[in-house]
Amino acid sequence: MAWNPWKFFFLCIIFFHPAIGKAKGADLPHLALDCSEERNNDNSTSQANLRTLLSSLSSNATANANGFYNNTILGTNSSDTVYGLFMCRVDVLSHACKDCVANATQTLSSDCSLSKSSVIWYDECMVRYSDRSFFSTMNTTPGYWLWNAANISSNSSSFMSLLANTIRETAREAANSTNRYSAKQENLTESQTLYCLTQCTQDLSLQQCSDCLNEAISDIPTCCNGKQGGRVLYPSCNIRYELYPFYRVTDEAPEGLVPETKYEHTDSEYSEDPGYISHNCSNNKLDADFKSKLRTLLFDLSSNATSRYGFQTQEGTAYGLFRCRIDIPARLCEQCIKNATDRITSDCGLAYAEAVIWYNHCWLRYSDRNFFSAVETSPRFGNLNMSNSSPIQSSVASELSNQLAKVATMTGNTDNKFVTDESLRLNDKQRVYILGQCSSDLSTNSCSGCLSDVIGTAIPWSSLGSVGGRVLYPSCILRFELFQFYDLTLTTPSAGPPPSPGMT
Structure with missing residues (x-):
């Protein structure tokens, strides 16, 4: 079947937050919404029947353990009859299905209040209604594409080949x-x-489901080629792939306390110590002029360390920047950058073309090439507890990876590329604290892509032995713990980030 370029809407989902982000996973919007232009009259019988239908869908989301339900509200005239259904992902827990359908019907009631047909998609469910019967009929319009902001960094053709084989087999099984x-x-x-x-609505036949999923799969090379994740949403079916466990292997909730990563020293937001972590010097460069420019560059960075938002500058062919955590006081930022410039000067000796150094409170880097606005994922530092013999429960990995993905998206959409989040509760006693941050020169998409790459390539989910750890890139950092390590009383500074100085 030839691809119809007019069939699809391309989604760029933007979450707007204040200058300093506090993530709230429950506030995330739907993935896509389509309301027909055909309208009912506000006081018509068909509109009253639609309200009854949406109420019945919401009330039946708890009673249907299989996550699928359809209903018809008959009108005196055939034109007043309305048809509707919901489909939850089979792996989601019953309360999540109920909440998703309730949110969906409420949104349809408000945003598509007079439309004769509508469909809405969330991560956990899809709800659809129409004034025409669509049960047991395959529909692929309207359709939506979404994709992960991170790219496959190496051997893209091999990845796409594995993806094609795996998702076709998944579709056959579905x-x-x-x-x-x-x-x-x-x-x-x-x-x-x-x-x-892969998933189809349960009213479809085996052949209809197979046809729907195969059509969705045929769109992957167009929508998502070279991307670490992607999905195609149809009214009758949907497909998705990622490099992190976005679904549950079982429908059971996590049991007992989740293993916590143990550290020799546990830092918190109250620590005055900048907390050296690691550094990397690369590519010897013995050019005397570059050394002179680099010395001036590091002095400029240290002199501007009063800005927690970060600072970038250029001195000849030497480029540099720093970034502090926004939840720390300005004096701690200043101390951290001073420590960073002193240590990188001492340990790298101004004899390298590139270097990066990370602390708990800040990071700093320089290079003899212009890296501003570019996503760089190497060199990297990771501190994660790996265990092939006893990894964390799959349901915990799913909840954690999905929350990290939400933080990655929201971090890119904050003015200062900084988000903290403590909305994920694993049980009555354990809460996950997450911090995401990018260098301030990155764009919205680049920041989200950098953090998404951390989630997809730097965290080995199948062998993660406990909750807690961090991954540090030159362009972004991501950390998650079962203890509070940042200041929970974030306040937005009175001024935004300062403009970058003119290049000299």
Whole structure:
């Protein structure tokens, strides 16, 4: 079947937050919404029947353990009859299905209040209604594409080949299952796993489901080629793939306390110590002029360390920047950058073309090439507890990876590329604290892509042994713990980030 370029809407989902972000996962919007231009009259019988239908869908989201329900509200005239259904992802817990359908019907009631047909998609569910019967009929319009901001950095053709084989097999299994759902994972490398999910509405026949999923799969090379994740949303089916476990392997909630990563020293937001972590010097450069420019550059960075928002500058062919955590006082930022410039001067000796140094409170880097506005993922530092014999429960990995992905998106959309989040509760006693931050020169998409790359390539989800750790890139950092390590009383500074100085 030829691809119809007019069939799709391309989504760029933007979450707007204040200058300093506090993530709230429950506030995330739907993935896509389509309201027909055909309208009902506000006081018509068909509009009253629609309200009854949406109420019945919401009330039946709890009673239907299989996550699928359809209903028809008959009118005196055929034109007043309305048809509707909901479909939850089979792996989501019943309360999540109920909440998703309730949110969906409420949004449809407000945003598509007089439309004769509408469909809305969330991560966990899809709700649809129409004044025409669509049950047991395959529909692929309207359709939406979404993709992960991170790219496959190496051997893209091999990845796309594995993806094609895995998602086709997942689609075959879904079409042949009674609930028209399947999820499958395959090893990409020793530390990376590809996760695929396919699902159809349960009113479709085996052949209809297979046709719908195959059509969705045929769109992947166009929408998502070279991307670490992507999805295609149709009214009758949907597909998704990622390099992190976005679905649950079982429908059971986590049991007991989750293993916590243990550290020799546990830092918190109250620590006055900048907390040296690691550094990297690369590419010897013995050019005397560059050394002179670099010395001036490091002095400029240290002199401007009163700005927690970060600072970037250029001195000849020497480029540099720093970034402090925004939740720390300005004096701690200043101390951290002073320590960083002193240590990088001492340990790298001004004899290298590039260097990066990370502390708990800040990071600083320089290079003999212009790296501003570019996403760089190497060199990197990771501190994660790995265990092939006893990894964390799959349900915990799913909840954690999905929350990290939300933080990655929201960090890119804050003015200062900084978000903290403590909305994920694993149980009554354990809460996850997350911090995401990018260098302030990155764009919205580049920042989200950098953090998404951390989630997809730097965290080996199948062997993560406990909750807690961090990954540090030259362009972004991501940390998650079961203890509070940042200041919870964030306040927005009176002024925004200062403009970068003119290049000299």
